Every structure is written in C-alpha cells, then in structure tokens.
Amino acid sequence: MKRIGLVVFPGFQILDLAAVSVFEMANLAVPAPAYEIHVVSEGGGAVKSSMGAAVQTLALDPAAYDTLIVAGPTALQPSSAKLLRLLARAVEATRRMASICTGAFVLAEAGILDGRRVTTHWHHARDLQRRFPSTRVEEDRIFVRDGTVWTSAGMTACIDLALALVEGDLGHDVSREVARKLVVHHRRAGGQSQFSTLSELESRSDRIQAALTYAKNHLREDLSVDTLAHAVHMSPRHFSREFRMNTGQSPARAIERLRAETARILVEADRLTIERIADQTGFSDPERMRRAFLRVFGEPPQALKRAARARHVAGAMQG
Secondary structure (H helix, E strand, C coil): CEEEEEEEECEECHHHHHHHHHHHHHHCCCCCCCCCEEEECCCCCEEECCCCCCCEEEEEECCCEEEEECCCCCCCCCCHHHHHHHHHHHHHHHHHHEEEHHHHHHHCCCCCCCCCCCCHHHHHHHHHHHHCCCECCCCCCCCCECCCEEEEHHHHHHHHHHHHHHHHHHHHHHHHHHHHHHHCCCCCCCCCCCCCHHCCCCCHHHHHHHHHHHHCCCHHHHHHHHHHHHHHCCCHHHHHHHHHHHHHCCCCCCCHHHHHHHHHHHCCCCCCCHHHHHCCCCCCCCCHHHHHHHHHCCCCCHHHHHHHHHHHHHHHCCC
C-alpha cells in the first residue's frame, strides 16, 4: 500500500484537501485499498487554513511516504526553515513529490525545483520565475511533470494532478472511474492551457452562455449561426449581433476555438489518429483542423503531438 502525504502549514488553501479525496475514491474503485492517506505538517497537531478552519495532522517523517504533495498558501510568505529542511530530505526518499498551486514556491525555496520545468497558478507564474530564475516556469499548463517532481496550476487543478498520479499507479480505467465518482471531467491533460475558451468567452447574457455550452457539447454537429440561434430561441440576426456584443468575436471564430481547444487535448493525449480527432471535434477533415490549429495555436497538430510525445519520453526517462 502506497502512503500519500499532503503537506500543510499555517495559511494553506483549504481547497487543496480535494487532492486527497482523489486517492480516497481510488481506494473504493479497486478490490483492495491502494493508498494510506495522511495530512502532515512539520510538527503535527492542528494546522489552521487561510480561511480559519483547522485540520489535524501528523508530524512529517521525510522517509515515510511514497508520495508527498505540498499544498499552496493563499498568501505568499516565507516557509519555515524546518519545513524546507524536511522537504529537501524527503525528495530523496520519496518516489514522487508534488506541489499544488503556490506550493511550487515552497518547493522552490527548498531547492527542489532548481533546473526543472514547473508550473503554478497563472497569477503567480511570472513571480515564481523572477524569484527563482533557475526554474523553467511553464505558466500556461494544468500540471507539469519533470522526473519525480510534479507541479500543478492553481485551485481545482489539484484534482487533475491527483488523477494523473492515480492513473500512473492504477491505470486509465481507475482514474476515469474516480473522476466519475467525483463528478468531474476525466482529468485534463497536463499540457492543456489553464485558460479555457468557455471561461474566456464568459458572457453576461444567459442565452449566449447557453449557446456556448450547447456548442461545447455538440462539437461534432453542425454549429452554424442558424443552429445556435435555434438552440437558444433567438433569430439568427439577433443572435449574431448579441454574440459579438457579448464576446467580442463572431460565432464562427468562437466555435473554431472551442473545437481547436478540444482537439488539442485529444492530440496531446496521443490515443487517437489525427483523422479521428478531426471527425470527433467537428472539423470534418484533417486539413481544416490543421488550418485552425495554425490560426489558434500557431502550430499544426502533428507538431503538438510530437512535443507531447517528447515530454512523455523525457518524463519516463527521468522517472
């Protein structure tokens, strides 16, 4: 049984506890529990989160865990010297070490991220790079693995990170089952952007937002202005005018971005052919998808696929 430790400290973000729920649900998805889960801190006892609620913890033993996951502070502040020493010792003894959100600053203070590819919450990414120039910050990633060290973006990205760790241990099917139990989408690929088209296009109009959600759920189908307008009970002319007023772009441009974003996730997952992905995301043929990728990402699908494969190989070699 693998021992999982979530490392917390005064002022940690309480949402990060969601990460250990992933391992809890994984235990229910397999015949025998795979994980023993602990919340730990440098001295043990009650540790108060940034919102004031406290959790009981065990004292951190740097040699006792298969995987240590460092929570992130809501407000950045220097870590205690003792905690940094414990983490520096633990990185040699644990199979994996990870950080959630601004927990990357804690690992960086401990010297664990020197020379590594990392990510953190988008709001703090450039500050992380500035303060720790030996890191290589990829500010627009859900999570990054560099050898035995994993880092994630902010807030709910801790769930994506934990699902990826479970998938590495127990396989894709168990990870998917855990995601279903948690009522979340099966984990976003690590290379996926922290920003989604749906969130960027958030509209003050309920009808326009409903049209975007409809489009996201029907990418394979015809998504003409007439179709979208009909789905939200508007005339095509009025819909087009309201859409541009609320999002700043045309429906056709927004739909292309939605399709490209979804296709990129599938391309980087590297489980389907380019032709199959083009069909599933409504591009109808690979050439149309290639042109859309060039407009949206500046690179064709094959280049993104090769880069994802290279990252996977590099991570496997370092692991």
